[in-house]
Amino acid sequence: MHRPDSPLLTDLYEFAMLDAYWAEGMTDLAVFEFFVRKLPPRRGFLMAAGLDQVVAFLEALHFEADDINLLRRTGHFSDPFLAALQRLRFTGDVDAMPEGTVFFAEEPILRVTAPLPEAQFVESRLINLVQLETLIASKAARMVLAAPGKRLVDFGLRRAHGAEAGLLAARASYLAGFAGTATTLAGALFGIPVYGTMAHSFIQAHDDETLAFEHFARVRPDGLILLLDTYDTERAARHVVELAPRLAAAGITIAGVRLDSGDLAQHARHVRQILDQGGLNGTTIFASGGLDEDALLRLSRERAPIDGFGIGTSLAASVDAPALDCAYKLQEYGGVPRRKRSEGKATWPGRKQVWRCHAEGGTIAGDTITLANMPCAGTPLLRPVMRAGRRVTPPISASEIRSYSARQLESLPESLAALEAAPYPVTIHPALRELAAVCDARTEAKPASALSRAGSDAP
Amino acid sequence: MHRPDSPLLTDLYEFAMLDAYWAEGMTDLAVFEFFVRKLPPRRGFLMAAGLDQVVAFLEALHFEADDINLLRRTGHFSDPFLAALQRLRFTGDVDAMPEGTVFFAEEPILRVTAPLPEAQFVESRLINLVQLETLIASKAARMVLAAPGKRLVDFGLRRAHGAEAGLLAARASYLAGFAGTATTLAGALFGIPVYGTMAHSFIQAHDDETLAFEHFARVRPDGLILLLDTYDTERAARHVVELAPRLAAAGITIAGVRLDSGDLAQHARHVRQILDQGGLNGTTIFASGGLDEDALLRLSRERAPIDGFGIGTSLAASVDAPALDCAYKLQEYGGVPRRKRSEGKATWPGRKQVWRCHAEGGTIAGDTITLANMPCAGTPLLRPVMRAGRRVTPPISASEIRSYSARQLESLPESLAALEAAPYPVTIHPALRELAAVCDARTEAKPASALSRAGSDAP
Numbered sequence: 001m002h003r004p005d006s007p008l009l010t011d012l013y014e015f016a017m018l019d020a021y022w023a024e025g026m027t028d029l030a031v032f033e034f035f036v037r038k039l040p041p042r043r044g045f046l047m048a049a050g051l052d053q054v055v056a057f058l059e060a061l062h063f064e065a066d067d068i069n070l071l072r073r074t075g076h077f078s079d080p081f082l083a084a085l086q087r088l089r090f091t092g093d094v095d096a097m098p099e100g101t102v103f104f105a106e107e108p109i110l111r112v113t114a115p116l117p118e119a120q121f122v123e124s125r126l127i128n129l130v131q132l133e134t135l136i137a138s139k140a141a142r143m144v145l146a147a148p149g150k151r152l153v154d155f156g157l158r159r160a161h162g163a164e165a166g167l168l169a170a171r172a173s174y175l176a177g178f179a180g181t182a183t184t185l186a187g188a189l190f191g192i193p194v195y196g197t198m199a200h201s202f203i204q205a206h207d208d209e210t211l212a213f214e215h216f217a218r219v220r221p222d223g224l225i226l227l228l229d230t231y232d233t234e235r236a237a238r239h240v241v242e243l244a245p246r247l248a249a250a251g252i253t254i255a256g257v258r259l260d261s262g263d264l265a266q267h268a269r270h271v272r273q274i275l276d277q278g279g280l281n282g283t284t285i286f287a288s289g290g291l292d293e294d295a296l297l298r299l300s301r302e303r304a305p306i307d308g309f310g311i312g313t314s315l316a317a318s319v320d321a322p323a324l325d326c327a328y329k330l331q332e333y334g335g336v337p338r339r340k341r342s343e344g345k346a347t348w349p350g351r352k353q354v355w356r357c358h359a360e361g362g363t364i365a366g367d368t369i370t371l372a373n374m375p376c377a378g379t380p381l382l383r384p385v386m387r388a389g390r391r392v393t394p395p396i397s398a399s400e401i402r403s404y405s406a407r408q409l410e411s412l413p414e415s416l417a418a419l420e421a422a423p424y425p426v427t428i429h430p431a432l433r434e435l436a437a438v439c440d441a442r443t444e445a446k447p448a449s450a451l452s453r454a455g456s457d458a459p
Numbered sequence: 460m461h462r463p464d465s466p467l468l469t470d471l472y473e474f475a476m477l478d479a480y481w482a483e484g485m486t487d488l489a490v491f492e493f494f495v496r497k498l499p500p501r502r503g504f505l506m507a508a509g510l511d512q513v514v515a516f517l518e519a520l521h522f523e524a525d526d527i528n529l530l531r532r533t534g535h536f537s538d539p540f541l542a543a544l545q546r547l548r549f550t551g552d553v554d555a556m557p558e559g560t561v562f563f564a565e566e567p568i569l570r571v572t573a574p575l576p577e578a579q580f581v582e583s584r585l586i587n588l589v590q591l592e593t594l595i596a597s598k599a600a601r602m603v604l605a606a607p608g609k610r611l612v613d614f615g616l617r618r619a620h621g622a623e624a625g626l627l628a629a630r631a632s633y634l635a636g637f638a639g640t641a642t643t644l645a646g647a648l649f650g651i652p653v654y655g656t657m658a659h660s661f662i663q664a665h666d667d668e669t670l671a672f673e674h675f676a677r678v679r680p681d682g683l684i685l686l687l688d689t690y691d692t693e694r695a696a697r698h699v700v701e702l703a704p705r706l707a708a709a710g711i712t713i714a715g716v717r718l719d720s721g722d723l724a725q726h727a728r729h730v731r732q733i734l735d736q737g738g739l740n741g742t743t744i745f746a747s748g749g750l751d752e753d754a755l756l757r758l759s760r761e762r763a764p765i766d767g768f769g770i771g772t773s774l775a776a777s778v779d780a781p782a783l784d785c786a787y788k789l790q791e792y793g794g795v796p797r798r799k800r801s802e803g804k805a806t807w808p809g810r811k812q813v814w815r816c817h818a819e820g821g822t823i824a825g826d827t828i829t830l831a832n833m834p835c836a837g838t839p840l841l842r843p844v845m846r847a848g849r850r851v852t853p854p855i856s857a858s859e860i861r862s863y864s865a866r867q868l869e870s871l872p873e874s875l876a877a878l879e880a881a882p883y884p885v886t887i888h889p890a891l892r893e894l895a896a897v898c899d900a901r902t903e904a905k906p907a908s909a910l911s912r913a914g915s916d917a918p
Contacts, residue, residue, distance in 0.1 A: 008644035009622055011614075012655030015643065020678040026664060070647040076681070116664055123658070127617035128625060135620075155470075158586035159782045161594075161628075163468055164621030166587060184474065185467035188529040196471030199582070201789035204797040205485060205575055209902070219479040222535070229801045231902050262802035289804075313782045322781035323618045323772045330660035338663040342688045343721035345748075443668070443690050 005060050007088075008067055010124040015071070018088075019081050021117045030116040031332035031351045032123070033108035034130055040321030044421020045412065047141045047405060048097045048109045049172045050133030054126055055391055058090040061122065090118050094386035097354070099396070100137070100175055100405030101381060102412065104426050107354045107369060109134075111382060116333060123328050131324050132165060136172035139293075139318045141409060143311060144177035145417050146297040151308030153195045154181040155288055156316025169316045175401045177409070182310070190398050195223075197258050197286070197310075203230040210239040217247050217254070225256040225286055228271065233259060237271040241278030256284040256307070264289070265304035272305040286310065292319070293419055339439050348432045349439045354381040363413050366425040374431060464519050466547075467526055469583040474530070477547075478540050480576045489575040490791035490810045491582070492567035493589055499780030503880020504871065506600045506864060507556045507568045508631045509592030513585055514850055517549040520581065549577050553845035556813070558855070559596070559634055559864030560840060561871065563885045566813045566828060568593075570841060575792060582787050590783050591624060595631035598752075598777045600868060602770060603636035604876050605756040610767030612654045613640040614747055615775025628775045634860045636868065641769070649857050656684040656717050656745070656769075663689060669698040676706050676713070684715040684745060687730065692718060696730040700737030715743040715766070723748070724763035731764040745769065751778070752878055798898050807891045808898045813840040823870050825884040833890060 021027065036046060063085050071077055071085070092114020103109050110130060112119045143152055154173045160166035170186030180193030187194035198216055206212035213226050228236035237257065244254055257275070259267050264287045275283050287299075288310035299306060313319060329347045330338050337349035350371050355378035359365040370376045384392055396404075415422035480486065495505060522544050530536055530544070551573020562568050569589060571578045602611055613632045619625035629645030639652030646653035657675055665671035672685050687695035696716065703713055716734070718726050723746045734742050746758075747769035758765060772778060788806045789797050796808035809830050814837035818824040829835045843851055855863075874881035 006644055008647060009616070009625065010643055011616060011641040012643050012646075012653045013641065013657055016655050016675075016679045017657060017661050020661070020675050021664075023678045024674055030660075030664065032660070071643070074643075074646065074653065076653075120658070120660060123660075124617050125622075128619060128621065131618060132620050157468070157470060158583050159590060160587060161591050161620035161776070161781075162587065162623030162626075163584075164623050166468065168621055182470040182472065184469055184471050184530070184533075185465055187471075187533065188467060194471045194533065194535075196475050198472055198476060199579070200799045200801065201489075201491070201579060201582075202476045202479070204789045204799055205480075205489065205792045207795075207901075215483055216475075216479050219482045220475045230799050232800070260801060261804050317620070317781040319781055322620075322776040322778055330663045333664045336666075340659045340663055340689050341691070342659065342719060345720050442666075 003064070005057060006067060007061060007063055008070060010121070012076070014121050014124060015077065017120055018085075018117045019077065021120065022081070022084055027115045027117060028334040029113060030119040030330060032112045032119050032328050033331050033352060034110040034126065034326065034328045035108045036103075036105055036134075037325045037327060037345070039105050040324070042420055043138070043321065044416040044418070044424060045102045045104060045138070046134055046324070047137040047176055047408070048101045048103055048134055049099050049137035049175055050130040050168070051096050051099045051110065051385065052395060053129045053133065053168070054110070055094065055386060057125055057129065058094065058122060058386065059389070059391065061088070061090045063088060088118070088121070089389060090114065090122065091389040092118055092386070093384070093388070095382045096385050097381045098383065098401070098404065100401045100408055102364070102408045103354070103381070104367060104424055106348070106426060106428070107367060108352050108382065111351060111372075113351070127326060127328050129168075131326050133168050133172040134326075135318045135321070135324055136169045136315065137176040137405075139315055139321070140173035140176035140178055141405070142293040142419060143296055143315065145409060146293040146419060147300050147309065150296070150300070150306070151179045152177070153308065153310050154178055154183065154315060155310035155312040157183045159313040160316035166316065171398065173311075173315055174398055176405055177402060179308070192398050197225040198227050200227065200230045200260075203227060209236060210243055213239060213243055214246065217243070217252050218250065221252040223255050224252065225258050226254060227258045227260065229259055229261045229267075233262060233267045234270050234274060237274040240283075241274060241280060244278065244280055254280060254283050256286050258286045258288060258310070259306075260287070260289040264306065265299055265302045268304045268306045284308065288312065290314070297419060337435055337439055339436060341440065348428065349435050350432065352432070355379065356381055358411070362411050364411050364424075366427065368427045368429055369432065370429040371431055371435070374429065376429070462523070464516065465526060466520060466522055467529060469580070471535070473580050473583060474536065476579055477544075477576045478536065480579065481540070481543055486574045486576060487793040488572060489578040489789060491571045491578050491787050492790050492811060493569040493585065493785065493787045494567045495562075495564055495593075496784040496786060496804070498564050499783070501879055502597070502780065503875040503877070503883060504561045504563060504597070505593055505783070506596040506635055506867070507560045507562055507593055508558050508596035508634055509589040509627070510555050510558045510569065510844065511854060512588045512592065512627070513569070514553065514845060516584055516588065517553065517581060517845065518848070518850065520547070520549045522547060547577070547580070548848060549573065549581065550848040551577055551845070552843070552847070554841045555844050556840045557842065557860070557863065559860045559867055561823070561867045562813070562840070563826060563883055565807070565885060565887070566826060567811050567841065570810060570831075572810070586785060586787050588627075590785050592627050592631040593785075594777045594780070594783055595628045595774065596635040596864075598774055598780070599632035599635035599637055600864070601752040601878060602755055602774065604868060605752040605878060606759050606768065609755070609759070609765070610638045611636070612767065612769050613637055613642065613774060614769035614771040616642045618772040619775035625775065630857065632770075632774055633857055635864055636861060638767070651857050654682075657686050659686065659689045659719075662686060668695060669702055672698060672702055673705065676702070676711050677709065680711040682714050683711065684717050685713060686717045686719065688718055688720045688726075692721060692726045693729050693733065696733040697737075699742075700733060700739060703737065703739055713739060713742050715745050717745045717747060717769070718765075719746070719748040723765065724758055724761045727763045727765045743767065747771065749773070756878060796894055796898055798895060800899065800902075807887065808894050809891065811891070814838065815840055817870070821870050822872050823883075825886065827886045827888055828891065829888040830890055830894070833888065835888070
C-alpha cells in the first residue's frame with residue numbers, strides 16, 4: 001500500500017499546473033478560499049469541521065523518494081520538475097472558522113495564503129478532508145438537535161465510504177455532540193469514547209438466546225447491553241428479566257438492552273413495561289436500525305422510552321446530502337483580486353472575512369461577508385491558524401470543540417434549529433460587488449449584474 | 460497516524476464477542492454471507508466489487524504490539540485476551556462472485572467459512588470495503604450504459620468521502636468501464652490510466668486567458684486539454700483557434716477542450732462549430748460539471764458533440780444511493796444452519812449458491828438461490844477464492860476485470876440496462892424455505908410463512 005499521507009493523493013492536473021507555474025516563475029502570493037455555494041435541501045446551516053486534519057496535512061506535506069519514483073514511472077514529468085517537487089513544502093498561512101462553527105452558503109470558512117504553487121497543489125486533498133468532516137458534523141448536528149438529552153452513538157463504520165470516512169465520521173459526529181462511536185480505532189486516534197454492544201450473530205451462534213445473554217454477561221459484564229430482536233423482541237425482554245437475578249447473584253448488572261428492528265416506539269414501550277415489572281427499572285433502552293434525524297424527532301415527540309440511539313448509515317454516508325456543493329477557489333494572485341465567472345459558479349473576488357451579529361440573549365442574527373481588511377459590526381469568524389507553514393494556535397481537543405459546538409447550536413434561532421429550516425440573513429458587502437465589477441472589466445467581461453440576473457447560485 | 464490496515468478499524472463489539480467466543484470455546488466453523496437486502500430505488504442490478512481488497516485484508520490480518528497497546532489502554536480487555544489476539548490470523552475459506560459480476564437483491568456475493576471468532580471479527584471492515592466498491596462500480600456501470608462509446612473519467616477525489624473512498628472509487632469505476640481517473644495515486648496503486656486537464660485557477664492567475672492557454676501548452680504539450688469556461692466559453696474557443704497556428708508551428712497539437720458549466724449541449728455545438736471553422740476538426744470536446752447518468756443519457760440522445768466526460772460528485776459519493784442495504788450474516792455454525800428473524804431483516808439460513816441461466820444469445824434470464832451443495836440448472840456464480848487463509852486463484856488485473864464486466868453489461872436484457880430498470884427474476888429454491896422453517900422450529904419461533912406475510916424486505 002501507500003503511506004497514509006501520500007502527496008500523490010491528488011488530481012493529476014495539480015502536478016501539471018505546478019510544472020507550468022514553476023516554468024513561468026509564477027510563485028507570487030495567492031489567496032484561495034473554501035466555501036459552500038449552496039446549502040443542501042432542507043438545511044438551514046452547516047457546521048465547519050476537518051480543520052485539524054487539514055493543518056496536519058499541510059504541516060506534513062513533502063515528497064519522499066518512493067513518491068517521486070511512482071511519479072517518474074508515469075512518464076508524465078521531467079527530472080527537473082521531480083527534483084523541484086522534492087523541495088516542496090507548505091510555507092503559507094491559513095485562516096479559518098474554528099471547528100464546530102455554524103456557517104452558511106457563500107461564506108469562506110478557510111483561507112489559504114501561500115505562494116501560488118503551494119496554495120494550488122493542496123486543493124484536492126483539502127477539499128476532500130473539509131467536505132467530508134463538514135458533511136458529517138452538519139448531519140450529526142441535526143440529529144443532536146432532534147434528540148435533546150439522548151445519548152447518540154456513531155455506528156456507521158460499515159456503511160461509511162472506506163476506512164478514512166469511518167474514522168473521520170466518528171470524529172466529526174463527536175465534535176457535533178454525539179456521545180461517542182463504535183469504531184475502536186477512532187477512539188484511540190481522537191480520544192473519544194467508544195461504545196459496543198453485541199451482534200445478532202452472537203445470539204444465532206448459540207442454540208439458546210438466554211444462554212447467549214448469560215454467557216456474554218459473564219465474560220463482558222461492564223456496561224452490559226443485550227440485543228433483543230434476533231428472534232422476538234418482547235420474548236427476549238422476558239428472557240432478560242428471567243436472567244437478571246442469576247446475574248445479580250454474581251454481581252452483574254444489565255446496563256441496557258438494544259432494539260434494532262420493527263416499530264421501535266412500540267417495542268420500547270412493551271420492553272420498558274416488561275423490564276419495569278421485572279424490577280429492572282435501571283436498565284436503559286438503546287435503539288438502532290435505519291435511524292435518521294426525522295426518526296429521532298418522531299420518537300422524541302412520541303415520548304418513546306428510549307435512552308439512547310446508535311446511528312449508522314444515515315450519519316456515516318450523510319444519506320440525504322452525501323456531498324456538498326463546495327469549492328476552493330483562487331480569489332487573489334500577486335495582489336490582484338480574481339474571480340471566475342463560469343455560469344452558475346461565479347465567485348466573489350478578494351480575500352474575505354465573515355462577521356456575525358448576535359441578538360440579545362446570544363442568538364445569532366445575521367452575517368456579513370466583507371473584504372478581509374474592512375472593519376464591520378459583529379465578530380469576525382475567520383481566525384489565524386497557520387503562519388509561514390506552522391500552526392500558531394495550539395490544537396484544540398475533540399472534547400473542547402464539542403463544548404464549543406454545543407454553544408454554537410444553542411445560539412441558533414428556532415427557525416434554524418428546526419429540521420425544515422428557514423433562511424438566515426447573509427449580506428454580501430457592497431465593496432465585494434464593486435470589486436467584482438472591477439475584476440470583470442479587467443478580464444473584458446460582461447458586467448457582474450448580468451450574471452446575477454442569470455439566476456446562478458453564486459454571484 | 461495509524462497503519463493503513465490496522466485491525467482496530469472495527470467496531471468495539473467485535474472484540475467483545477471474540478472475548479466471549481474464546482472464553483466459551485466457541486471456535487467451530489461458521490459460515491457468514493454478504494448480500495444486499497434490497498436494491499436502491501430505480502436500480503435493476505448491482506455490480507460486485509471490492510473482493511481484491513477483502514482478500515488483501517484477510518491475508519494481512521494480524522495485531523502488532525502497537526495495536527495491542529492501544530487496546531490495552533482502553534481498559535476494556537484482559538491480558539489473556541490481548542495475548543490471544545496477537546495469535547489471531549484468518550485461516551478460513553472465501554467463495555465469491557468475481558469482481559465485475561452483475562448481481563441482484565438477496566443473492567450472497569461473498570461467503571466466509573472460518574472458525575467463528577475469525578469469521579465474526581472481519582465483519583465490519585469486510586462490509587466497509589465491499590459496500591463502497593460495489594456502490595461505486597454499480598453507479599459507474601449505469602453511466603457506462605448511458606454513454607456508449609464515450610470516454611468517461613473519474614474526477615471524484617475531492618467529493619469522495621476521504622482518502623480511501625477516492626482511491627477505491629477510481630478503481631471501482633475503472634472496473635465498471637470508465638477509461639481512467641484523475642487521481643494520481645489510484646493510477647499508481649491499481650495500474651489504471653490517469654487523466655488531467657487544468658483548473659480555473661490556472662487561467663485566473665494569468666492576466667490574459669490566451670496567454671494562460673499558450674503558457675500551459677508549451678510546458679505541458681502532451682494530451683493538451685484547455686479549459687474554456689472560466690469567463691466565457693465561446694470566446695475562449697475563439698482564443699483556442701487563434702492560438703492553434705502558433706502552437707502548431709512549435710509542433711504542439713491541441714488534443715481537446717473542456718466545458719465545465721452552463722448548457723453543455725449548446726456550448727458543445729457552438730464550440731464544435733468554432734473549432735471546425737478554425738480547422739481544429741481533430742480537437743475533441745470534453746465536458747464536466749455536475750454530471751450523472753441521467754445527464755449523460757440526455758446529452759447522448761441530444762447527440763451533443765461531446766467526446767468524453769469527467770464525472771465527479773455523483774459517481775464518487777454515489778449521490779442518488781450513497782449506501783446499500785447490505786449485511787454480512789451468520790448462516791451456519793457448528794454444522795447447524797442459522798438465521799435471524801428480526802422484523803424486516805430476516806435472512807435465509809445455510810450456505811448458499813447462486814445459479815444463473817442465460818437465454819439464447821447470452822442474455823441473462825433468471826437466477827436461483829439454492830443451498831451450496833445442491834445441483835441446479837445454469838452457471839454457479841460463487842467460486843473459490845481463498846482456502847485455509849490463502850488465495851487459491853491468482854489476482855485478476857483491473858483491466859481483465861474491466862473486460863469481464865463489459866461482457867456482463869452486454870449480457871443484460873434491455874429492461875435491466877435501462878436507467879429505470881424492470882425487475883429481474885430471482886427464485887428462492889424451496890429447499891431454503893423448508894430449511895428456514897426447520898430453523899424457526901428449533902428457536903421456538905413463529906413459522907417462516909407468517910414472517911413472509913409481514914411484508915418484510917427479506918424473507
